Amino acid sequence: MIELVDLTKKFKQMYAVKNLNMFIERGEIVGLLGPNGAGKSTAISMLSSLVEPTSGDVRFENNSILKKPAPFRKVVGMVPQNIALYTDLTAEENLLFFGRIYRLHGKELERKVDEVLEQIGLTDRRKDVVKKFSGGMQRRLNIGVAMLHDPEVLIMDEPTVGIDPQSRNYILETVKRLNEDRNMTVLYTSHYMEEVEFLCDRIYIMDKGNLIASGTKDEIKQILSSEKTISITMERLNDEFVEVLKQNPQVNRVTTGEKEVTILVPRDANVFSEIIRLAESTGIELNSVDNKTPTLEDVFLHLTGRALRD
Numbered sequence: 345m346i347e348l349v350d351l352t353k354k355f356k357q358m359y360a361v362k363n364l365n366m367f368i369e370r371g372e373i374v375g376l377l378g379p380n381g382a383g384k385s386t387a388i389s390m391l392s393s394l395v396e397p398t399s400g401d402v403r404f405e406n407n408s409i410l411k412k413p414a415p416f417r418k419v420v421g422m423v424p425q426n427i428a429l430y431t432d433l434t435a436e437e438n439l440l441f442f443g444r445i446y447r448l449h450g451k452e453l454e455r456k457v458d459e460v461l462e463q464i465g466l467t468d469r470r471k472d473v474v475k476k477f478s479g480g481m482q483r484r485l486n487i488g489v490a491m492l493h494d495p496e497v498l499i500m501d502e503p504t505v506g507i508d509p510q511s512r513n514y515i516l517e518t519v520k521r522l523n524e525d526r527n528m529t530v531l532y533t534s535h536y537m538e539e540v541e542f543l544c545d546r547i548y549i550m551d552k553g554n555l556i557a558s559g560t561k562d563e564i565k566q567i568l569s570s571e572k573t574i575s576i577t578m579e580r581l582n583d584e585f586v587e588v589l590k591q592n593p594q595v596n597r598v599t600t601g602e603k604e605v606t607i608l609v610p611r612d613a614n615v616f617s618e619i620i621r622l623a624e625s626t627g628i629e630l631n632s633v634d635n636k637t638p639t640l641e642d643v644f645l646h647l648t649g650r651a652l653r654d
């Protein structure tokens with residue numbers, strides 16, 4: 345349905361996006377994952393013809409949307425990273441306003457506004473001005489705006505950043521429902537692994553403008569098939585313990601939390617007794633040592649040597 349071909353954007357000497365190749369099939373939820381600055385928003389802006397690529401192409405049903413944007417614009421709903429609403433107007437007034445921009449009128453517009461309010465769970469708040477809304481409610485309304493013209497494709501740029509957990513779950517469930525009930529195609533951008541894991545059929549991972557992995561969830565986790573992840577928790581972490589882990593020849597990567605250390609080791613390595621020994625020698629009081637099923641977070645760590653939330 346949609347294809348990005350060697351899509352590239354340079355700002356001065358810096359590649360924000362470099363030779364990005366992606367495809368999206370009808371009815372899929374595709375995840376675009378990467379830390380801040382990876383190039384996600386730039387990629388999406390080129391996809392929705394807000395930013396002109398330096399080189400490469402974007403194709404919608406085999407036609408370049410760079411040459412002919414109209415057919416794609418008609419079917420795409422874009423939820424931008426920054427909320428774009430009139431905060432002095434009510435939820436309903438915002439939807440009516442944006443609906444008219446999409447050339448909806450009269451009864452059809454009213455029906456659509458009712459439907460969207462229902463979908464985003466704001467029916468009972470329709471008469472309230474947007475500036476009284478929580479961040480999460482504003483996000484939901486912003487998503488509602490993108491759904492007014494019944495898009496076949498919804499592009500969402502980090503729609504859950506900085507909002508409360510209830511709104512976040514609501515948004516994730518809404519996306520899932522739109523996909524299941526209406527076969528809506530979704531490109532979902534995030535730097536939260538667990539969201540992408542929950543929602544997406546296929547995933548692309550970007551870092552510093554480059555695609556570093558792509559495939560189904562299982563395929564991506566296969567990247568880790570030669571390694572396993574061990575989570576170590578303790579009463580209090582110290583630098584010495586981290587250092588001896590890093591220096592251990594069996595340990596490939598070490599990341600630290602407040603009272604937790606995660607290490608990647610070869611799949612067949614038996615390191616439990618070694619960990620216990622190292623903990624004792626550095627004065628660490630262990631709480632647990634567990635094998636973890638690999639997550640996308642681990643994949644990112646494996647590929648880049650950095651945690652996603654750096």
Ligand SMILES: Nc1ncnc2c1ncn2[C@@H]1O[C@H](COP(=O)(O)OP(=O)(O)O)[C@@H](O)[C@H]1O
Nearest residue numbers: 355359360378379380381382383384385386387
């Ligand atoms: N208009 C711009 N001018 C110059 N640099 C930009 C511009 N937009 C984005 N960048 C840079 O491009 C890189 C990718 O940014 P962005 O696409 O926003 O990443 P993400 O959405 O993954 O956080 C960043 O280093 C950012 O500073």
Ligand SMILES: [Mg+2]
Nearest residue numbers: 384385425502
């Ligand atoms: Mg962004």
